[in-house]
Structures are given as C-alpha cells and as structure tokens.
Amino acid sequence: MRLADADVLPLDYVPYADRIAEFAAEVRRSWHPAASSIDPMTEVDAAVADLRRAAQQFNHRRTRVLAEGTPADRLRLDEDLMAAERALLDPDGLPGRPWFRHSIFAPKSSYAPEVLPGVAEALAARDVDRATRQARRLARALRRAASALSGGAD
Numbered sequence: 001m002r003l004a005d006a007d008v009l010p011l012d013y014v015p016y017a018d019r020i021a022e023f024a025a026e027v028r029r030s031w032h033p034a035a036s037s038i039d040p041m042t043e044v045d046a047a048v049a050d051l052r053r054a055a056q057q058f059n060h061r062r063t064r065v066l067a068e069g070t071p072a073d074r075l076r077l078d079e080d081l082m083a084a085e086r087a088l089l090d091p092d093g094l095p096g097r098p099w100f101r102h103s104i105f106a107p108k109s110s111y112a113p114e115v116l117p118g119v120a121e122a123l124a125a126r127d128v129d130r131a132t133r134q135a136r137r138l139a140r141a142l143r144r145a146a147s148a149l150s151g152g153a154d
Helices: 013-029 041-068 071-087 117-124 128-149
Strands: 105-107 113-115
Touching: 013 041, 013 113, 013 117, 013 128, 041 071, 041 128, 071 128, 113 117, 117 128
Parallel strands: none
Antiparallel strands: 105 113
16 A cells, blocks of 8 residues: 555665675675685675665655655656666576576575575585676676666756
C-alpha cells in the first residue's frame, strides 16, 4: 500500500549501501589472506562509499522535490531509483548460473540466500582469480547504481 500511494518510490539506498558494506566485510573474512597480495574488496569498499554518497545526495534531492517539485520531477526520481536497481543486475549473470543476474543477492543451490554471490561463490570454490574478477564486476555494478542515483542531480 505504501508503494502504491507514494509520491516517490519509498526506496532508501543509504541503509542498502550500509548493508552491502556489511556483506562486503563478511565476504572479506572468508578471503584467504595468503591467496593474493591485493585485496580486490578494497575496490568494492570504494564503490559502496560512492553508492552511499550518491544515495545521500539523492535523499536530499528527493526532499527538495517533494517540497517544491513538479510531477515530472517526481517521475524523474522514480526513474533514477528504478535505474539504480537495474544497474545492480549483471547481464552475464553468475558464473555457472547465468539466470541469476543480481549482484547483491542470489539463492544458493539450497535456496538459502547468498550475498554478493559472484565473489562468495568464487571464494567457496577457492578460485581467487574468479573472486577477483567478480569483485571488480560487483564494484562496477555498485558504481552504475551510484551513477543512476545521481542521474538527475542539479
């Protein structure tokens, strides 16, 4: 009901970014320190920070638009929110399971939830190279989402 009656989609990417940061910390704990001299999760952390900043700016813009904006301004906010969520989809999907395209959530083969599935599944398979590639893809998806949230910034 809240979604149907909202002037603007009631989505807040600030707590979402905070939760993704927690997921990244959780995944990092399973990364074997001797496996690689570089930590590709550092790039993910930076991208999460970009998403958080863009989300905060979006929230300020939403407050202004709700107070004094036009219906077209509110529509643009909705479009930016939808674009941000779509930006988290990976067109190639997960390795071995291309039908799962979300970069943040996917079910495990048991249907239990997996967070940051591309990186987590690669680490579970002890495939550091694939985990590194997946971390970079995740960072790109997060930056696409941040860019989408910034799409209508003044």
